[in-house]
Every structure is written in structure tokens, then in C-alpha cells.
Amino acid sequence: MSQKDQDTTLDTFPKLLHSHVKLRPDQDAIREKDLGIWQSWTWAEAAAEIRALACGLASLGLQRGDKLAIIGDNRPRLYWGMTAAQALGAVPVPLYQDAVAEEMAYVLDNADVKMALVEDQEQVDKMLEVRDRCPRVEHIIFDETRGLRHYEHEFLHDFEKIQQAGVEFDHDHPDFYDQQVAAGVGADVSIMLYTSGTTGHPKGVVLSNDNVIITARNGIIREGLTSHEEVLAYLPMAWVGDNLFSYAQSFVAGFCVSCPEDATTVANDLREIGPTYYFAPPRVYENMLTQVMIRMEDAASIKRNIFHYFMEHARKVGVRILDGKSVSLKDSLLYRLGNILVYGPLKDVLGLRRIKLAYTAGEAIGPELFDFYRSLGINIKQLYGQTECMVLVCVQPNGEVYADTVGTPAIDVEIKIDDNGEIMYRSPGVFQSYYKNPESTASTKTEDGWVRTGDAGFFDDNNGHLKIIDRAKDVGKLNDGTLFAPKYIENKLKFFAFIKEAVVFGNNRDFSTAFINIDLDAVGNWAERRNMAYSGYIDLAGQDEVYQLIKESIDKVNQDLAQDSRLGNSQVRRFLILHKELDADDGELTRTRKVRRNFVGERYDDLVDALYSQQSECHVKTQVSFEDGRIGTLEADVKIWDVDTYPVKSVAEDAAA
């Protein structure tokens, strides 16, 4: 089944909104925790708010085809801004709220933004800072008035005033809104999302209503989602995933989306809402697990023993129970007891008690991590997606979840692997173009609609699932001709709780080396247990005991790599622990926290050189930028350690075994 069987007259978001007002006017559409209480708006109420806002924006001069930037944390009013713009045929352009003014200026200018709807004073200040570089921005509308009372620019508007103006405008032009909504069609541009971009400037991905709505609907059909799901909207609005899970699918299925009170309260809000449908990047699941384990270590021994006993049992049978396979009566009863004593309360604390479906994507996820959640009965699955097709390319089917694959193609998605091993796909969600960038569009999207993912991978022979090894352009060769897939090694390293980030080098070199970032929480806790004194990250990262700890992890990765005849020679021979945590503010990570390997390699070229020399220590001086924009320097002596390598299992042995 695909969306072809569904009502296709609902081809824009304002039309979908209207259908929910008819179908379920009194059901909650969106919630926000404010003043300590969950405030909710029904579909009918949300529609009224959106109508007033749309008319207000129209009275300010927002027209079909204009761009409305949306900047801030997940707030109902900002989501309404998206629908309001779409009702007028204008295009919402959500921006990353934590971007510095400089980054914002580029997007605002590149996207030809005419008006901006922003959350608060912080964002207004950034807009004012770059205003002379973005002369096309005519109006700025803000949600939170705090701190803005004394700003006297005539292009600054209070959200409520705009809505009031909208109500008057609506009164004077009663048919205007409905005409505008009726004029929208599925082929119109729905939204522009800027990809964070591991290289160069971000690119604006232009998606049509059909792209977004059909993909959202296909996802809903495949997973059997209903209008009764609960979703917490806590990921950046500028990210395509949030747009799919918290906006598009809510509008298609009619379920309620809740906005957290504040970025710092997400964990608590998650517990209160108890979502049934949830997305989180792997690091969120990692953090949850680390927190649980740290707290269990500090718990009284009786609690700890009960926890470990039942977790052991869950590891044995939990996944089978989740996948609906049969287990013995004794195991089943014991699991139920465990559910009362451990699993239930634990899921409750994590806010995952009601989860029907939890997705993760973006980075590889470790098998232990996967098993931990799945054994608790949390149906966590990986998906593979891109902004260029509204996320969904591959999803793991229920009951067929493997840590090292990303599943089978989503509904209506075709996949092929080109001669260089690059994955290509075609689907109804495939984007129109990169905004004002025909060269990039042409190099990414073929004439007949196939999109190059830039990822290298293959279909697994055993289960037919897609397996991804690395970015196609990052896959290189060692000097001896061995395949070098840095991401593959980095992911193996990052599965160790003590390693937060890893950057592996080796292309056109004799052997592989690694930069390591330790996980301050996990290693810090480990150090405290050993009564090791440390003053902070730099100090801890430089201690020999920590180096020994990391060396043991790398050793295990090397043993693992040695099993693979293709990648075996890329075992890590030398490593160092970086003296600072990689940071998006320094450009070392993307805003979605992916390592920019080439940038890191250039920035720390002296360290890379040292890794490929005989040196056992290297002195470095690094510029760091602080949150308030100041620049400082960091100096340290970084130690370099060698690691043992293992003989690679040859193809012949493979065949013999």
C-alpha cells in the first residue's frame, strides 16, 4: 500500500489543517509547557491562531513565493509561522537557532528572506547585528517580548500585534485567507531546509508540498501511526527530521506535538509527555545509557544486584519477546517480574515507557546500545535518510533490526548502487533543486530523478538490508592498497563509552592513526572511582592511566578489524588524545555534531605530522572561540602512544572457515 490509496486533495499543509478542524476540532494539536503547566491548543484553536497570523503577515506584505525565516527553539508560535506562510503560498525557511550571526547572515541572504519570525531577544539581537548585510529582510516578528520593550525599530513587531492586525485584516477581507489556501497546490514549494554541509556553505534544499506530504504519509502507513501518537518536538526546527516527525507527520496523521518548556528541561518533559513515537540521534540514547549506568554504580548494592540480574535476563530474552518470538514460560514470567521491578520503572525514568516506535539515525549505533533498549521492550530502529528526500530512504522493518544495517527501502523508494559503490535513490520525496545553485543540483540529481547520496554501501547478502560503510568520497586507500573507510573505524571506536569522538587518518598513508576525544562524564567517573585527581578535560586527557584505558579500547577495535580481509590492514597503529573537545563553534563539528575530518586534519596538521613521525609528544597551540564570541588560545603537550596490531585474517582463511 502507498499513499496513492489516500485522499490526495489534501496536498498542502493549510488544507490538511482544515481537514483536522473538521475531523477532530477538539483534539489537541499542539502543546507547550509554560509556567510549569502544559498548555494545549486544539486543532480548531491552532487553526484560528494560524489564520490570524497568516492574515497579519499578509498585511505586512508577505506574498506568494516570499521567504519567511523561522528562528528559535521549538515553540507552537514558530510552527504556526510555518503553516501561516504556507497558507499564503510563501516559503518558510527554518534556521538553526544556535547558529552565530555570521552563519545566519549567509542563509538569510542566500534564501532571499523577506521577513523573519524569531523567538526572542537573543535572535533579534543577531538579526540586528547582520541587518546591513541582509537588506532584503524587511520585517522581524518576535514571540517573547522580554527584554525587547525598549527596542524602537519600526521593522520590529510583537507577534501578538501582528495577530491582532491579522484579525482586523481578516475582518476587512473575509475571503482572503480561504482564497489563498485554495490557490495552493501540491507542486508548490513547501519549505526550504538548509543542509548543515560538511564542506562549503550550506545549501537550501527546495522541497514541494508533494515531496513532504507524500513522504510523511508513506512513513505513517509503513509504521501504522495514528492520530493518537504523542511526540515531543525537541530537535532543531531547521533540521529535516524535526520537520518530518513534529510537523509534517503531525499534520498528515493528526497527532499532537508537545514543545518542551526549555532546552534544559527536555528530559523531564519527555517523562511527563511519555511519547509513543520518538526520534533521537544515537548520542542521546548513549547519554541516557551512560547516565543510567553511572547512577546504578552509585546505587545501594541490593538495588544494583537486582538491576544487573534482570538486565542480564532481558539481554537473554528481551529482544526475542519484542520481536514476537516464543520463549519458555519460565523466561516469560521472569521477564514480566523484571518488568515490574526494573524495566518498567527504568523506562519511566527515561520517559520511554509508552514508546511504540523509536527511530535513530545519523550516526552508527553500537550493538550493545541497541540491545539494551530493545531488550527493555523499546522498539528502537535505525533509518537512513537525507534532507534531499524528506528523510526516508531506508527503514528497518519490525523484527529485523541489526546494528550494522539501515534496513530496507521505504515505501515508493528505489535504490541502486552505482559502479563506484555509491548509493543512489529515487522517490516521490526527491527534492526540486538546491536554491539558486544549479551546478550542485546537477551534480547531485540526475536527469531521470536519481539522487547521489555520497554514501558508499551495499546490500547485505544475508538479509537484503542496506549497509553503509562511509561517505563515498572519504573511502580511500592506504599506501599498500588496503581499503580505508575512516568512518567505519571511528564508529567502532565510538562504541566504547569512554570515547566520545574519534577522527581517523590514513588515506594515502602507510597506516591508520587516530585522534580521540574522551567522554568527560564516563572517564571522569572512572577516574573518581580510582581516586585520580584531575582539574578538567585537558588534565584528564593527558594522564597515562587514561591513555592506557583508551589504548585497550583501540586494541579491541584492532582485533575486530583484523577479522576483515578487506579492511584488516587499516588497524590503528598510533593515537593521541586531543587536548580539547571538538566543538561546532570552532568549526570542528557540524551543527549536527558530525566530525569535519578534513578541517580537523588541517587545523591540527602538526599533530597529524607527529602521528606519522617517531615523536612521542607534540606541543600545540590552538585557538578556541568561547560561547560569547571571544577568542582564546589553548596550549598543551599532547602525548602520542603506539598500539599493537594483529595479523589480518586472509581471504584463504575466510574460505577455510
Add this chain to the structure above:
Amino acid sequence: MNERDIGAEILKVENISLSFGVMKVLDNISFDIRQGEIRSIIGPNGAGKSSMLNVINGFYHPQQGSITFKGETRKQMAPHVAATHGIARTFQNIALFKGMSTLDNIMTGRNLKMKTNLFWQALHIGPARAEELENREAAERIIDFLGIQAIRKKPVGKLPYGLQKRVELGRALAAEPELLLLDEPMAGMNSEEKEDMCRFVLDVNAEFGTTIALIEHDMGVVMDLSDRVLVLDYGKQLADGEPDEVRNNQAVIDAYLGVPHEHA
């Protein structure tokens, strides 16, 4: 900074002298605080800054002088009069209820706003209930204002120092004061916490029009925030004026940097 409305004087102290036994703590101090301004009191340790605040909110009773608050002249203030007339304060050493949550601590600041008696409050019905809801909302607005939603239910004693200071500010704000006395709100903070606190002081002043009297050691903070600065040294008034005037005042420089010994 944007233009703010600085009004007439809200508080005026004249010729205040305070001694403990033979120890003269304040010696003939006179100054005023105008409606809506941020007024700082600075000086070295033992200059009498905290004593001055204690005189204003009635904790200490001066032997001489008078205090005029909102047009009413008194020889001395009493703490309950100060509190009911709109003076709230925070303390140099945090004085919160450590075992109570952030929310409950802030709610105690609403105490004077509650009109129903203990009987109704204990039963938690009728007017007391409505009143509690109203006060809870006011407390939540302050939590929102200070960005401390995440610690709403946490016992205050377990919070880091910087956050405790913020909660204490929250409790003072809960009384919706006209005059807010802050006794070293940034003491012991790191530079990021200080910046946050400065932001809150400015926001409180701008958003609610609250008049603020501030004691602070960090000269950078004082000079940036204040409309006017009073300088005390060993109980004596050294200078009084706008930050720039005070910064260039020779007596102040001498007190802070020491007097150079002349090579005669």
C-alpha cells in the same frame, strides 16, 4: 542602553550614623535613590556597605539621622515595615531554605501577598485555593524569567552556588518589590555566571521598573550596570555620583589603590 524613566527619589537617607559600642560603622551618611535607577554602593571590606543596607531595611537601627521612604520620614525602619512597603533583599551569604525546592523557596517570597489566614490555607479550600493558584502563577513567571525551569523541583541545598544566588534573587522578586536590595549578588561567581546575573539585574530593572540598590566588589560590573555609585570607606562617604565621576575621583582612587608615599 536604552532610555529609561528615572523618576523622583524613592528613598533618601540623611545624616545616618551607626555605631556598635565605640565602633563607628557609619558616619554621617546621606544619599538618595531615585525611582527606577540602579544605584551601587561600593567600598573596601568593612566599609559599611552591608550595614547601610541593613539600616535601609530596618535590621539595624542608627543612632542618628532619618530615612525617608516614599515620602514618609522615619528615624529608623523596621524590617516588617520595609517588607510590607515594598523593599526586598538578598543576602551576602545565601539565606534560603536548603531543604525546600526552588519553587517553594520562591513561593515563600509571596507570603506577604497572601491575604487569607492560616485556617483557610491549612484547609486549602475556597479563597485560599484561588489565592495559591494566583501566587503559583506569579512564582512560575519568575522561574521563567530567571530561566530556572529545570531546577523547579530540586532541593535548593543541592544546587550549585550560582544557581542558589539566582533562586535567592527569585525569592526577592516574588515579593514584587519597588526597591530591591542586592548584597553582593555576584560574589564567588565565575565570569559566565556573573554575566548572567548582570543580565538579570538589567532585565529586572527594565522589565519591571524595579529600583535596585546593589553592593558589589567587581568594579567592572558596577561601572557597567550603575546609574550612580556611592563610595564608602571606613564608614565615611568618599564620593557619590555617576560611574565616570567616581572613577576619576582622587579620594576613591586613593582608597582603592592606596596612597602613594611622596618622596619629599
